[in-house]
Amino acid sequence: MVHALAPLVVRHTRRLPCPTGPAGDGAAAVRRFDAALMTAGFKLSAELIERLSGFAEPTVVETAVHTLATVREIVGDHVQHNVYFVDFPANVPDTLEFWMTCVAEALEDRDTRDATLDQLDAGVLDLLTLPSYGRYRHTYEEMLAAHDELIAAAGDRLTVLHLGADGDTEVTTLYLALAGSTTPLGEEHLRDLAALAEHGADGPQPAEMPVRENRAVVNHARLRVGAAPLLDTVTDVLRLACALADDGDVTLRQPTRFRALSRPHRRALLAGLDAVVAASPAKLSDVSAHEEAWKRLGERLHPHEYPHWPHAAEVFAVARGERRAPSFDSRVEELLGRGEVAAAADLLAAAAPGRLFRALDRLLRTAAEGKEREAVLAAVERAAPEVSGRVVLSVREHLQNRAGGSGGDRRVFVNREAKAWTAEDTRAPLEDAARERLIAVLDAETRRRLPSPGRLLIDPDVLDTALPLSGRAASAGFGVLPRGSVSPVEGELLRFFTYWRQARYTTDLDLSALVLDEDYGTVTWLSYTALTDVEGRHSGDITEAPDGASEFIDLRLGAVRGTFIVPQVYVFSGEGFDEVAEGFFGYMLREAEQKGRPFEPRTVRMKSDLRGPGKVALPLAFRRDDEGRWHAHWLHLYLRGAPSANRVEGHRVTISVVMRALLGRTHLTLRHLVGLMEESGAETTLWDGRTVPDGPVTYIGLERPDGLAPGSRVFTPENLRDLLPA
Structure with missing residues (x-):
């Protein structure tokens, strides 16, 4: 089992668990292993080379096989990246010239001639009906033969793999780190946490699991291997029930359709509820926040069949309104409804400091000047030591973006699924003195908690x-930074790539790049409707991907006429980003003289999964500063888009508005x-x-x-x- 989890350790830590095996002279095999890694942009550390060289060759070879497969998948080199135009980026035709060639070939084909003539007579031509459009016209091997070898350059990426501890120690350490994370984890990390939790059910557990969604994943995994779940609130039980359902939402933001539960699962959930309420009856007040979900769950659990767990039955009595247990939130809202802002702040500070911080902006805008506002500020100062560091930093970031008045600016909203939209900021401004006082309090609290780094x-x-205040602020992948981060970009050629493989239905994803000026106005774009421009070249449109398909855009940074480059991936037809079997985006950097294949793993700087709602993906943008240097601005956003036929021409205005709003926000770094x-x-x-x-x-x-x-x-x-x- 530990051997099967080793790829997770490599992916999350860039450490290779030290293998076990007989001693021997594996130096020659290690050199071959290192050379193979370098073709993918990875390398063994000196310490790892020395340790592996002391094992017998079969052990080294087995380690190499698994590790090479892992690192190639990390950078997207586990699939074949073909291109429509075999010589890309050379010899890409003008768009209209290419379309006319496809029409001419359709007219020469007796099977499509009549239908093509009918379309031409009608004045509307569907490119997808042309037999030579959108499908590879050469094999992957023929494409490889058309390209020279990549010439090595000093700027090529080289990611070092370091020596780890033994497999058991590395897997346990990774499990404790993910399970005990103080920030919510992304989808990939949650999947990995589930696998690690099953393995570690009988081993050490983190002292705390502050993120409740993480706890739900761990509890689900523990049930699968027959271990008792770790529960301390009634809502933990509800989240676990959601995890047991097909497509259940452990965040409780979307309704879950509970399925019939096995008797062992029913017993585990009811026993857990009974123990939680017996230990702290006050926790029944949490039930009303999700009373409809509790009613539906009660229909599956049949608590009346288990009279020896009477406290569990109380939960469902509260949900049905047969027993009164006012929620904490209702008490706060009652005070605010009466205009007692100071009393609400005092109650929150004493009983729920984290909720006080989350409601801080509202309380400050509602409080009257003078004693009432002073009472809110004093409550924050008292509660600060009890609030999680992530919330302290999140509120600090919020406050630094509340300087000045609203002024009709746009706010950008991003939900937990990375779906983005904007709206006018209609909030009243916060008083500068209060805002600056709070920032000083939060900075002092953060400084107090930071360990001495030596x-x-x-x-x-x-x-x-940007500080990773949520794992959902970044897509899973390689070289990915949290939303709001800025990183330098150095190179002559910037090449975007996207890959997708459809699951059930014919699917067409389209890679595009929009160039904007300093005022976010459109300069030009590259897409399947604009294959060439002075900035660069598009590799050609692929319209179906039963075995996988790739598209590329090659940009010469020195030729870009604008200030911003915004790569995008559109769903034109078929499955969405959450439905395809596999989908990812990335970019490479290289020098002009390097040549090489369209996809070269050791030039990949970033690769991120495409998994989100909506029909338009905005992974990141590139900005040129006043000195001509380029920087990546990390977005990780999805826009709703149209149900089908999305393309860059129809989304230029929306993207401009989102870019202006998001890049106008300052993130805590x-x-x-x-x-x-x-x-x-x-x-x-x-x-x-x-x-x-x-x-x-x-x-x-x-x-x-x-x-x-x-x-x-x-x-x-x-x-x-x-x-x-x-």
């Missing part, structure tokens, strides 16, 4: 990475945390990319350097959530 070694490129550490006396050194200090350090960067001293703590994008104060 000597800090910082990669300067990581400083503008690692620069903020590092600054607070320095104020607390931390000694900081900016890493030059070459030498590392002799002694142990706390390193924060995009990738772990080789050669750090034993005892060093390392924070990279894979575990930045662990840097947030508890």
Whole structure:
């Protein structure tokens, strides 16, 4: 089982669990392993090379086979990336010229000639009816033969794999980190947590599981292997019941259709409810928040059949209104309805500090000037030590974006599924003095909680990475940073790619790139309707993907006439991003003289899964600053779009509005945390990319350097959530 979980360790930590096997001389096999890794842009650390060389060759070979498969999938090299135009990016025709060629070929085909003539007579031509449009006209091997080998360049990516502990230790450590995460996890991380929780059901458990959705996933996994669930609220039981249902929503935001439950599962849920309520009857007040869900669940659990668990029956009595248990929220709303803002703030501070912080903006706007507003501020100061670090930082970020008045600005909203929309900001402004006082309180609280880092070694490129306040603010993948992050982009050629494989129905996804000026106005675009421009080339439209399909856009950064480049993926027809068997987006950077295939794994800088609602995906955007340098701005957004036939021409205005609203917002970044550490006396050194200090350090960067001293703590994008104060 540990062997099967090793790929999770590599993917999440960039560490290779130390294998077990007979000693021997595996040096030659290790050199071959390292060389094969480098073709995918990975490399073994010096320490890992030394350790693996001491194993017999069969052990090294087995390790290499599994690891190579894992890293190739990480960067998207596990599939064949073909292109419509075999020479891409060379010899891409003008769009109209290409379409006319497809029409001419259709007229030469006796099977399609008459239908094509009828369309031409009507004045409307469907490109999808042309036999040579949208389908590969050559094999993958023929495409490879048309391209020269990639010439190595100093700027090629090289991700180092480091030596890990034994498999059991690495798997357990990863499980504890994910289960005990202080931030909600993304979809991929939750799937991995489920697998790890099954393996670790009988082993160590995290001291706390503060994110309730994570706890629901762990409890579901524990039930699958016959272990008792870990429950401490009635809502934990409801979330577990949702996890047991097909397509159930453990976040409780969407109704769950509960299925018939097995007797062991019914007993586990009712026993858990009974124990929770028996230990703390006050927790019945949480039932009314989800009373309809409890009623539906009661129909499946049949609590009347288990009289020896009377406290469980009380939960359903409250849901049916047969027993009164006013919710905490209703008590707060009652006070606010009477205009008693100070009393509401005091109640929240005493009983639910986290809810106080989440309601802070509303309370400040509602409170009258003078004593009432002072009472709200004082309540926040009293409650701050009891609020989770993630909430403290989230409110800090919120407050820094509430400077000034509303002024008719647009607000951008992003839900948990990364679906985005904008609306006019109609909120009254917050008083500057109150806002600045609160920011000082929150910064002091964060500074107090940050552990002493000792000597800090910082990669300067990581400083503008947004704090990972939620795992849902980033897509799963490689080289991905949280929404709101900014990272430098260095290279001559920027190449986007998307890949998809349909599950059941013919599916057409379209890759496009929109170029905007400094005022977010349209300059040009590249898409299947605009294959060429001075900026670059499109690889051609593929309209079905039973065995997988890829599209590319090649951009010469020096030729871009605008300020922003916004790559997008559209659902033109068929399955959505949440329905395809597989779908991902990414970008590569290379120099012009490197040549190579359309897809070269060692030039991949980022690859992210396409899994979200809506018909338009906006993974990230690129912005040129006043000095001509390019930076990536991470978006991870999905727009609703039209039911079908989405294309860039129809979404230019919407994308412009979303871009203006989102890039006008300032995010809390690692620069903020590092600054607070320095104020607390931390000694900081900016890493030059070459030498590392002799002694142990706390390193924060995009990738772990080789050669750090034993005892060093390392924070990279894979575990930045662990840097947030508890």
